[in-house]
Amino acid sequence: xxxxxLLSKLVSRLPLGICIVDQSYKILFWNDFFTDRLGILQQxxxxxxxxxxxxxxxxxxxxxxNSVFVLxxxxxxxxxHRPHVFxxxxxxxxxxxxxxxxxxxxxxxxxxxxxxxxxxCMVVQDVTELASYYQAQKKLSGQLEQEHAELMKLxxxxxxxxxxxxxxxxxxxIGQLAAGVAHEINNPVGxxxxxxxxxxxxxxxxxxxxxxxxKLFAKIxxxxxxxxxxxxxxxQQFAFISTDLPELLHESIEGLERVAAIVKNLKAFSHVDSxxxxxxxxxxxxxxxxxxxxxxxxxxxxxxRNYQPNLPELYCQPMQLNQVFLNLxxxxxxxxxxxxxIYIDVAATESAITIAIKDTGVGIEKKHLQKIFxxxxxxxxxxTGTGLGLSLSYSILQxxxxxxxxxxxxxxxxxxxxxxxxxATEQLSESPVSKN
Amino acid sequence: MPIPVTIADDSxxxxxxxxxxxxxxxxxxxxxxxxxxxxxxxVESGKAEVLFLDLTMPELDGFGVLKYLHEHHAKTxxxxxxxxxxxxxxxxxxxxxxxRFLHKPLQAEQLRETLxxxxxx
Amino acid sequence: MNTxxxxxxxxxxxxxxxxxxxxxxxxxxxxxxxxxxxxxPRIVSVTPLQFAxxxxxxxxxxxxxxxxxxxxxxxxxxxxxxxxxxxxxxMDYEVPLDHDAxxxxxxxxxxxxxxxxxxxxxxxxxxxAKLSMPTLFFPENQQTVHVHWASTLMMEVExxxxxxxxxxxxxxxxxxxAVDTLLQALNRLLE
Numbered sequence: 001x002x003x004x005x006l007l008s009k010l011v012s013r014l015p016l017g018i019c020i021v022d023q024s025y026k027i028l029f030w031n032d033f034f035t036d037r038l039g040i041l042q043q044x045x046x047x048x049x050x051x052x053x054x055x056x057x058x059x060x061x062x063x064x065x066n067s068v069f070v071l072x073x074x075x076x077x078x079x080x081h082r083p084h085v086f087x088x089x090x091x092x093x094x095x096x097x098x099x100x101x102x103x104x105x106x107x108x109x110x111x112x113x114x115x116x117x118x119x120x121c122m123v124v125q126d127v128t129e130l131a132s133y134y135q136a137q138k139k140l141s142g143q144l145e146q147e148h149a150e151l152m153k154l155x156x157x158x159x160x161x162x163x164x165x166x167x168x169x170x171x172x173x174i175g176q177l178a179a180g181v182a183h184e185i186n187n188p189v190g191x192x193x194x195x196x197x198x199x200x201x202x203x204x205x206x207x208x209x210x211x212x213x214x215k216l217f218a219k220i221x222x223x224x225x226x227x228x229x230x231x232x233x234x235x236q237q238f239a240f241i242s243t244d245l246p247e248l249l250h251e252s253i254e255g256l257e258r259v260a261a262i263v264k265n266l267k268a269f270s271h272v273d274s275x276x277x278x279x280x281x282x283x284x285x286x287x288x289x290x291x292x293x294x295x296x297x298x299x300x301x302x303x304x305r306n307y308q309p310n311l312p313e314l315y316c317q318p319m320q321l322n323q324v325f326l327n328l329x330x331x332x333x334x335x336x337x338x339x340x341x342i343y344i345d346v347a348a349t350e351s352a353i354t355i356a357i358k359d360t361g362v363g364i365e366k367k368h369l370q371k372i373f374x375x376x377x378x379x380x381x382x383x384t385g386t387g388l389g390l391s392l393s394y395s396i397l398q399x400x401x402x403x404x405x406x407x408x409x410x411x412x413x414x415x416x417x418x419x420x421x422x423x424a425t426e427q428l429s430e431s432p433v434s435k436n
Numbered sequence: 437m438p439i440p441v442t443i444a445d446d447s448x449x450x451x452x453x454x455x456x457x458x459x460x461x462x463x464x465x466x467x468x469x470x471x472x473x474x475x476x477x478x479v480e481s482g483k484a485e486v487l488f489l490d491l492t493m494p495e496l497d498g499f500g501v502l503k504y505l506h507e508h509h510a511k512t513x514x515x516x517x518x519x520x521x522x523x524x525x526x527x528x529x530x531x532x533x534x535x536r537f538l539h540k541p542l543q544a545e546q547l548r549e550t551l552x553x554x555x556x557x
Numbered sequence: 558m559n560t561x562x563x564x565x566x567x568x569x570x571x572x573x574x575x576x577x578x579x580x581x582x583x584x585x586x587x588x589x590x591x592x593x594x595x596x597x598p599r600i601v602s603v604t605p606l607q608f609a610x611x612x613x614x615x616x617x618x619x620x621x622x623x624x625x626x627x628x629x630x631x632x633x634x635x636x637x638x639x640x641x642x643x644x645x646x647x648m649d650y651e652v653p654l655d656h657d658a659x660x661x662x663x664x665x666x667x668x669x670x671x672x673x674x675x676x677x678x679x680x681x682x683x684x685x686a687k688l689s690m691p692t693l694f695f696p697e698n699q700q701t702v703h704v705h706w707a708s709t710l711m712m713e714v715e716x717x718x719x720x721x722x723x724x725x726x727x728x729x730x731x732x733x734x735a736v737d738t739l740l741q742a743l744n745r746l747l748e
Contacts, residue, residue, distance in 0.1 A: 520579050523586070540575075
């Protein structure tokens with residue numbers, strides 16, 4: 001008797017919710033913890049049916065309890081999956097954020113006779129403290145994860161920016177180098193060129209002289225001397241020299257002209273030459289350029305123009321931009337192997353003018369796409385391209401704070417798109433046009 | 437005269453458990469078999485009027501033994517004692533003409549009850 | 558440890574496992590309404606290294622729960638990742654399973670299997686052991702498994718649910734001391 005009373009005191013004071021049901025889910029016993037948390041004053045009512053008392057959780061409770069009856073094996077419910085099976089008031093009504101108690105529940109067979117379970121006991125444990133700690137941790141780790149992701153994003157942005165910086169630094173360095181080289185080469189090219197011109201001139205004169213002497217000799221008509229002369233001419237390979245020498249000189253002069261052209265391009269590339277800033281119409285520039293390039297384009301491609309009317313004038317270096325257009329148009333024509341089309345689209349928004357030049361040529365291989373803006377990169381046969389065109393264009397566009405992008409599919413064609421921002425004069429003036 | 441009884445189970449402990457559960461007053465002559473083949477051999481040589489049969493055994497399993505007996509020795513009284521207690525196993529065992537399907541671990545009272553039902557004791 | 562077991566003891570242990578696993582399979586079969594097939598129980602002694610290797614599989618979920626009583630140890634349940642949805646469906650879960658439902662299902666399955674295995678096992682030996690609630694176990698999150706044992710007895714059996722692709726293994730690991738208790742109980746049974 002003493003023991004029973006002690007035991008019942010213990011059960012009523014336990015910091016656990018205890019509830020016992022029979023096979024029809026009728027509550028046979030519940031302790032004070034269970035009723036207190038439900039806000040039920042026990043003496044007020046007779047013991048209800050568990051499923052009727054918790055209609056929202058009836059399906060789950062029934063399943064759990066049935067499994068204990070059938071399997072004669074304990075079963076558990078976790079706060080992570082089902083935090084509030086029983087609508088118990090929070091264990092921290094004043095200081096806590098929670099209004100309901102987080103709970104773990106164990107369902108176990110209590111009264112078993114010959115493998116037959118007669119009653120099932122539920123023990124409800126208050127894990128609000130643990131749950132809120134865990135949730136705070138989880139929130140924190142979620143925040144950390146998010147911050148980490150943001151950092152990663154920032155990091156990759158930085159990396160991209162650094163790459164861009166490297167690229168533009170490389171360009172600048174090559175520009176300076178090119179300027180120096182151009183300057184150095186220009187002088188010798190100048191005097192070699194002028195000397196060659198003189199040589200060509202002297203050569204013509206010398207041949208004239210030889211021809212004159214040959215005529216004189218013929219008049220003398222002396223067989224011995226004539227034999228001597230023929231022999232001499234033969235031994236000195238005069239006939240060959242007389243045809244080869246002008247050719248050699250001609251080729252040399254032509255070669256030197258090419259060198260001069262390269263130097264000129266290099267100078268342009270490194271902004272050695274200036275160009276004036278002014279308001280200009282992009283369409284006019286394009287049309288002028290098309291006229292210049294007509295010879296290189298007309299047999300290869302048909303031009304399709306799609307210009308947006310009433311384009312605003314743009315503060316720019318028109319001649320330099322023409323250089324860019326020329327480059328892209330000539331490239332487009334050269335990309336076309338037999339006969340094709342070139343589409344020129346010009347459109348404007350509030351903030352920028354875009355010029356797209358699309359061809360139906362051979363396209364650019366993926367491995368080359370990265371390199372096409374690098375100086376001296378060319379896929380054209382040796383002698384036909386300097387590899388400076390696109391990098392020159394790139395640096396001109398940089399001065400206009402414009403971007404140049406390319407899309408290409410080998411076998412289908414390429415599309416170069418220039419986006420020129422419409423900027424105020426002072427925004428562009430920071431690119432001083434220097435004269436070396 | 438003692439009744440010839442065979443206990444077929446690959447586990448020594450289970451055979452012991454069956455022997456221990458047999459009613460002491462029951463006059464039997466016990467043969468032990470470690471697999472299905474030995475069990476059939478015992479039946480063929482008349483040592484198994486009653487056969488206590490496990491289902492999972494090497495060589496030939498309990499289902500195989502049941503099948504053979506079902507076709508050839510329908511008179512043998514087979515009491516299956518199995519650890520596989522799923523409904524599917526019981527259905528199969530019943531269809532093969534076993535007299536009873538007892539669960540392991542074997543309860544002595546249950547065995548006595550079964551023997552009584554068959555009229556052996 | 559294998560040599561610690563005599564042939565009779567091994568036979569007895571194997572049979573005990575057979576019987577309790579049969580009960581577990583029956584429990585599972587009743588719950589999912591499908592036939593469950595069992596492998597032959599494997600009884601081995603393992604070193605911590607061998608044990609750690611067992612935890613390397615990325616195609617499975619692990620749960621663990623400890624048991625206390627006459628014998629002590631842990632039950633590890635290994636559940637295949639494939640077939641969870643179909644077994645969830647058999648067990649009246651809403652499929653496809655979301656994260657919470659999946660872990661609830663895994664814990665429920667583990668608890669049923671481990672509970673039936675252990676209770677069948679201990680009842681036959683007239684020992685008692687009470688299982689705690691199972692939790693999901695992510696071995697890869699443990700930097701180093703701190704072990705306080707040199708070798709343990711491991712009893713393992715595989716369950717397959719034929720209607721789905723699902724399979725599961727229950728591994729009962731005994732504490733060193735518990736092995737002695739187990740052997741004594743086995744001997745009582747064999748007398």
